[in-house]
Amino acid sequence: MTISDRSFITAHDVARAAGVSQSAVSRAFTPGASVAPDTRARIMDAATRLGYRPNLLARSLISGRSNIVGVGVGDLSNPFFVETLQLLSRTLDEAGLRLLLFPAEAQGGGEPSINEILHYRLDALVLLSVGLSSGLAEECRKAQVPVVLYNRTTQDHAASSVIGDNGIGARTIAAHLLAGDHRRMAFIAGADGSSTNMQREKAFFGYLAEQGATAPLRAAGDYRTEVATAATRQLLAGQDRPDAIFCANDNMAIAAINVARHEFGLDVGREISIVGYDDVAMAAWPAFSLTSYAQPAQRMVDEVLRLILALRDDPDRHEDVVVDGGLVVRGSSRTIRPR
Known part of the structure; x- marks a missing residue:
C-alpha cells in the first residue's frame, strides 16, 4: 500500500486487519465505549499500521452529535478566565469533546458573532463571563444548541449557568x-x-x-x-x-x-x-x-461538563448551579484591630 492510498482507508479495512467487526472499530474510537482491552489494542495497532483516522464529520452525521463545544471568550487579561479556559480544554478533551474558541465582540453586547457560531455544528455553547443577548439566545434555541453561562447568570431560562456563591x-x-x-x-x-x-x-x-x-x-x-x-x-x-x-x-x-x-x-x-x-x-x-x-475553577468546570452532557440529551433542561468557595487570608489585609 502506498502513502497516497492511506486517505482511502476505512473502518472496514481496519476491521479486516484486526479480525473484528466494524462496530468494534467504531467503539474503539468512541470515548467511554465498552471494548475489551486486547481487542482495543489489536484495533489500534491495525489502525496505526494502515494510517487510519476516523472521519469525525461522517460520525457526527450518523450520531447527530459533533462532540464540539463552542466557547465564547471576552477579555483574557483576567487570569481567572485563562485558567478556566485551560481547565475547560483539558476536561472536555478527557470526555471526548473538542473545544472551538469564539472571541466575543467588543461591540454589540460583548458576545460572540451569531453568524460565526451557527456556521458550525455545535453540541453546546459555553460563554465565559460573556453576556447572552436575546438574539443569540433565540438563534441558539432554533439551532438546538444549548447554552451554558460561566460566571454569569441570566433572568430567563434561555441558558443554564454555573457561578460561584x-x-x-x-x-x-x-x-x-x-x-x-x-x-x-x-x-x-x-x-x-x-x-x-x-x-x-x-x-x-x-x-x-x-x-x-x-x-x-x-x-x-x-x-x-x-x-x-x-x-x-x-x-x-x-x-x-x-x-x-x-x-x-x-x-x-x-x-x-x-x-x-x-x-x-x-x-x-x-x-x-x-x-x-x-x-x-x-x-x-x-x-x-x-x-x-x-x-474553585476546576469544580465549576466539572459542573459545566455535567450540564453539557445532560443538555445534549435534554435540550429543554435548565439548571443554575452555585459552587461555594472560601476566603484565603494573606498579608494584604489585617485581621485584628490596630493598636
Missing part, C-alpha cells in the same frame, strides 16, 4: 474587614451590567448596612487594570481616604496594591487593607500576598 463571598469579605476594625471602606466595581459584579456589590453593601457600618465609597473599575488604577488613585487622593478597599476581582486588586504601595507609599496590610476576588495564581505571589475569595 457571590453573595456569601462578598458578605464574608465584609465581615473580614469589619473584624479588622476598618471604618472607611471602598468598593471598586467591575463592568456595568455584569451579574457577577451586581451580586458581589449588593451583598457587600448590604452586609455592612446590616452591621450599622458606614456606607462604602464606590468607584468603577470595569474589571480592567488601567481603569482600576485610575479608580484607586481617585479614592486615595480624596479627603476621606478609605482604610480598606474590596475589588470585585483580583486583577483590579493587584492594580490597587501597586497604586497604594508605590504611588501613595502606604503599608498595604497595615495602613490599608486590599481584598480581591477569584484567588488567581498571582494572588499568592509574595509581591502581592493578596487576600482573596477563592472561586
Whole structure:
C-alpha cells in the first residue's frame, strides 16, 4: 500500500486487519465505549499500521452529535478566565469533546458573532463571563444548541449557568474587614451590567448596612487594570481616604496594591487593607500576598461538563448551579484591630 492510498482507508479495512467487526472499530474510537482491552489494542495497532483516522464529520452525521463545544471568550487579561479556559480544554478533551474558541465582540453586547457560531455544528455553547443577548439566545434555541453561562447568570431560562456563591463571598469579605476594625471602606466595581459584579456589590453593601457600618465609597473599575488604577488613585487622593478597599476581582486588586504601595507609599496590610476576588495564581505571589475569595475553577468546570452532557440529551433542561468557595487570608489585609 502506498502513502497516497492511506486517505482511502476505512473502518472496514481496519476491521479486516484486526479480525473484528466494524462496530468494534467504531467503539474503539468512541470515548467511554465498552471494548475489551486486547481487542482495543489489536484495533489500534491495525489502525496505526494502515494510517487510519476516523472521519469525525461522517460520525457526527450518523450520531447527530459533533462532540464540539463552542466557547465564547471576552477579555483574557483576567487570569481567572485563562485558567478556566485551560481547565475547560483539558476536561472536555478527557470526555471526548473538542473545544472551538469564539472571541466575543467588543461591540454589540460583548458576545460572540451569531453568524460565526451557527456556521458550525455545535453540541453546546459555553460563554465565559460573556453576556447572552436575546438574539443569540433565540438563534441558539432554533439551532438546538444549548447554552451554558460561566460566571454569569441570566433572568430567563434561555441558558443554564454555573457561578460561584457571590453573595456569601462578598458578605464574608465584609465581615473580614469589619473584624479588622476598618471604618472607611471602598468598593471598586467591575463592568456595568455584569451579574457577577451586581451580586458581589449588593451583598457587600448590604452586609455592612446590616452591621450599622458606614456606607462604602464606590468607584468603577470595569474589571480592567488601567481603569482600576485610575479608580484607586481617585479614592486615595480624596479627603476621606478609605482604610480598606474590596475589588470585585483580583486583577483590579493587584492594580490597587501597586497604586497604594508605590504611588501613595502606604503599608498595604497595615495602613490599608486590599481584598480581591477569584484567588488567581498571582494572588499568592509574595509581591502581592493578596487576600482573596477563592472561586474553585476546576469544580465549576466539572459542573459545566455535567450540564453539557445532560443538555445534549435534554435540550429543554435548565439548571443554575452555585459552587461555594472560601476566603484565603494573606498579608494584604489585617485581621485584628490596630493598636
